[in-house]
Amino acid sequence: MNLNISKLYTASDQSGCIDWSIAKRPKIGEEECGDDFLIKICKTGVLIAVVDGLGHGKNAATASRKAIDSLKNFNSDNPISLVKDCHQNLKNTRGAVVSLAYIDCKEETINWIGIGNVHGVLLKKGVSYQHKENLYLRGGVVGYTLPVLQSAMLPIVHGDTLVFHTDGVKRFYSDEISTKKKPNEITELISNNNFLDSDDALVLAARFKRK
Numbered sequence: 001m002n003l004n005i006s007k008l009y010t011a012s013d014q015s016g017c018i019d020w021s022i023a024k025r026p027k028i029g030e031e032e033c034g035d036d037f038l039i040k041i042c043k044t045g046v047l048i049a050v051v052d053g054l055g056h057g058k059n060a061a062t063a064s065r066k067a068i069d070s071l072k073n074f075n076s077d078n079p080i081s082l083v084k085d086c087h088q089n090l091k092n093t094r095g096a097v098v099s100l101a102y103i104d105c106k107e108e109t110i111n112w113i114g115i116g117n118v119h120g121v122l123l124k125k126g127v128s129y130q131h132k133e134n135l136y137l138r139g140g141v142v143g144y145t146l147p148v149l150q151s152a153m154l155p156i157v158h159g160d161t162l163v164f165h166t167d168g169v170k171r172f173y174s175d176e177i178s179t180k181k182k183p184n185e186i187t188e189l190i191s192n193n194n195f196l197d198s199d200d201a202l203v204l205a206a207r208f209k210r211k
């Protein structure tokens, strides 16, 4: 029996040019989840972020909430500026690892960055899982120590799907995770099969759709 099943939180929606879905739950025995996410509609696109507050439980949740608030309130579509501002705001917390992506709906690009170990993959429509794009992660902790910041911009096409997941999720290497599945089917599959009991866990899937 999974005692933590009631703490699973899921949501799916459409925002701007993406269809998205998330699933998250705290470490077994914890009340609060230190993993959090943001979907924010901006002038030309959508900002998507996943953060993991260091450790787990209440203090982790405080750090991740602060990170999300900071990203929500800072007006920029530049991943580097967003991370720098977040870093300033997290100075008095235990810090967080952060990955984020700005999807420009008109230019049809994704501009993404990762500090720490929130993994990101971009599933290209019609391309096997093997040939997905991986987010390049640089070691560091936002609020504590930043690496040299570098974001990468890639073109996207209708149907391309971004998946972010925290380290409370076992790595998946399967063709089951593909653009043939809807975002909510992807997050359901991963939360059912890959969530670890030993840490907070969060997975987010976002599919780009041309208007």
Ligand SMILES: [Mn+2]
Pocket: 052, 055, 166, 167, 168, 199, 200
């Ligand atoms: Mn974690």
